[in-house]
Amino acid sequence: MAGAASLELVSSIKCFNGFQKVYKHVSKELNCSMNFSLYEPVAANPNDKFHVLFYLSGLTCTEQNFIQKSSFQRFAGEQKLIVVGPDTSPRGCNLPGESDRWDFGASAGCYLDALVEPWSKHYRMYSYVTKELPALIKENFPTTGKFGIFGHSMGGHGAMVCGLRNPELFLSISAFAPICNPTQTEWGKDVALKNYLGEENKDKWNIYDSTELMKTYDGPERNILVDQGDDDEFLKTHLLPENLKAAAEANPKIQVNLRMQPGYNHSYFFISTFISDHIEHHAKILNA
Amino acid sequence: MELELVSSEKCFNGFQKIYKHCSKVTKCSMKFSIYIPQQTYSGEKFNAIFFLSGVMCNEQNFIFKTGFQRYASRERIIFIGPDTSPRNVDLPGDRDSWVFGRSAGWYLDSTCEPWRKNYRMYSYITQELPEIIRQVFPTTGKFGICGHSMGGNGAIVCSLRNPLLFQTLSVLAPSCNPISWGQEIIFKPYLGSENKESWNQYDAAEVVKTYKGPHKKIFVDCGSDDEYLQLLLPDKLVETVGLNENLEIQLNMREGYNHSYFFVATFIEDHIKYHSAALGNQ
Numbered sequence: 092m093a094g095a096a097s098l099e100l101v102s103s104i105k106c107f108n109g110f111q112k113v114y115k116h117v118s119k120e121l122n123c124s125m126n127f128s129l130y131e132p133v134a135a136n137p138n139d140k141f142h143v144l145f146y147l148s149g150l151t152c153t154e155q156n157f158i159q160k161s162s163f164q165r166f167a168g169e170q171k172l173i174v175v176g177p178d179t180s181p182r183g184c185n186l187p188g189e190s191d192r193w194d195f196g197a198s199a200g201c202y203l204d205a206l207v208e209p210w211s212k213h214y215r216m217y218s219y220v221t222k223e224l225p226a227l228i229k230e231n232f233p234t235t236g237k238f239g240i241f242g243h244s245m246g247g248h249g250a251m252v253c254g255l256r257n258p259e260l261f262l263s264i265s266a267f268a269p270i271c272n273p274t275q276t277e278w279g280k281d282v283a284l285k286n287y288l289g290e291e292n293k294d295k296w297n298i299y300d301s302t303e304l305m306k307t308y309d310g311p312e313r314n315i316l317v318d319q320g321d322d323d324e325f326l327k328t329h330l331l332p333e334n335l336k337a338a339a340e341a342n343p344k345i346q347v348n349l350r351m352q353p354g355y356n357h358s359y360f361f362i363s364t365f366i367s368d369h370i371e372h373h374a375k376i377l378n379a
Numbered sequence: 380m381e382l383e384l385v386s387s388e389k390c391f392n393g394f395q396k397i398y399k400h401c402s403k404v405t406k407c408s409m410k411f412s413i414y415i416p417q418q419t420y421s422g423e424k425f426n427a428i429f430f431l432s433g434v435m436c437n438e439q440n441f442i443f444k445t446g447f448q449r450y451a452s453r454e455r456i457i458f459i460g461p462d463t464s465p466r467n468v469d470l471p472g473d474r475d476s477w478v479f480g481r482s483a484g485w486y487l488d489s490t491c492e493p494w495r496k497n498y499r500m501y502s503y504i505t506q507e508l509p510e511i512i513r514q515v516f517p518t519t520g521k522f523g524i525c526g527h528s529m530g531g532n533g534a535i536v537c538s539l540r541n542p543l544l545f546q547t548l549s550v551l552a553p554s555c556n557p558i559s560w561g562q563e564i565i566f567k568p569y570l571g572s573e574n575k576e577s578w579n580q581y582d583a584a585e586v587v588k589t590y591k592g593p594h595k596k597i598f599v600d601c602g603s604d605d606e607y608l609q610l611l612l613p614d615k616l617v618e619t620v621g622l623n624e625n626l627e628i629q630l631n632m633r634e635g636y637n638h639s640y641f642f643v644a645t646f647i648e649d650h651i652k653y654h655s656a657a658l659g660n661q
Binding site for chain 2: 104105106107108111159160161162164165320322354355356358359360361363364
């Protein structure tokens with residue numbers, strides 16, 4: 092049951108026998124009010140506990156897109172997994188320049204902790220996803236304490252970064268069309284990393300780049316599923332999955348199953364086609 | 380007739396497409412979605428289902444919010460999703476109400492000014508669009524029809540008035556008797572008070588009363604927690620079907636479900652399987 096003091100239930104709608112909920116809370120990390128979605132499967136018994144999946148969405152999304160457009164609920168219900176969908180950035184902060192670009196600022200928090208003003212006070216999505224939100228979920232919902240993480244595009248980047256840097260927290264990782272190597276893209280170098288972290292902090296960029304993280308990763312073995320459409324409009328400019336694959340192949344601790352899917356693009360049609368495979372991937376690892 | 384491909388995106392091995400065309404019936408540019416499963420051999424043809432959406436929707440909502448493509452691909456059925464009203468036609472009052480005008484064409488042919496020129500969604504669904512589909516896409520010529528809410532009323536009306544065209548019929552949270560609450564805000568402005576006897580032909584429960592065609596089944600899902608239940612009146616549909624020996628109804632009241640696309644997504648597989656089995660081998 093949700094703790095009444097910390098969470099406000101915004102909506103709860105029955106879906107595939109479970110409930111698609113949206114909650115609101117005041118985030119200490121982000122210093123603002125935040126929504127997140129939570130799909131709760133039907134409990135066979137009152138004391139049932141569920142493993143949890145975090146799903147991180149991409150640029151321009153809110154907590155709504157994934158729950159409406161991916162049709163994941165059927166498979167979360169079948170695999171008995173709670174699925175949590177945070178928003179993609181702090182909201183309502185009214186920072187100058189926050190809405191100037193579709194790929195920076197509002198709806199583009201990049202799952203990092205900004206170091207540069209004015210972003211550093213609110214744009215702390217890395218800490219939100221890896222510290223505050225997991226604690227909130229554990230405290231308020233019937234969880235086993237075992238988490239997995241996945242995401243799409245910027246959220247795929249976020250899932251791999253958060254998952255690789257917190258192996259004891261996120262036991263399973265997968266991604267759809269992830270941004271694999273932002274330090275090597277124009278978007279990363281000239282927009283996101285530069286403006287959030289600062290050119291003077293270039294030594295701190297790599298900790299938000301999953302390809303770079305894979306090069307130095309020395310934690311428990313990881314088995315990561317990545318689906319990527321070969322007709323994806325962002326493939327060559329933003330995503331660079333071949334770099335991720337190369338880094339993984341050089342690290343015996345990491346297995347990346349990169350599946351290039353012929354004819355698929357970057358859309359939710361692509362995500363919905365393969366979502367069941369990803370949920371199964373996480374369920375296998377979390378149930379082991 | 381010229382179709383312009385607006386988009387084509389791979390989904391469950393098939394393609395979710397959107398086309399645009401200049402409709403002779405609505406006399407404006409119209410879009411429709413079409414999901415075409417992957418052909419396993421050259422010349423393969425598919426049965427086809429029309430899905431009619433509810434008020435406030437366009438051709439986008441159904442294709443993004445239901446996940447139907449998974450089942451359409453598996454059952455090898457083409458799905459067509461028309462828009463819910465004429466578009467880019469600015470008429471005074473067409474945005475005054477969420478149940479009338481833009482995105483609320485009620486799948487009827489209006490006979491009143493200023494609507495009668497463009498608001499001809501009944502003829503669009505039952506004449507122009509099926510003909511386009513037959514000419515352009517790999518269909519067997521066998522059609523079924525399905526709908527949600529206002530689209531449920533539309534599906535029942537279109538199928539019972541054209542039983543050989545739309546051979547199979549299923550609906551989700553259908554508006555079963557809009558005449559009982561929509562006389563002033565829907566029927567009078569579209570069809571006029573002087574034509575009250577013509578209103579019945581666009582009301583599902585009324586069309587059921589006078590149906591004399593081949594035996595037909597109506598497969599219905601409705602949420603018990605539907606916020607519009609008092610307007611949908613599924614019991615009225617059951618009652619009128621019960622009095623007509625040419626029709627049968629299976630109404631599944633789904634405990635705890637509301638009117639949303641989460642409800643549609645949960646049960647759409649059952650509907651697709653129903654149509655697939657009822658339309659038979661292609």
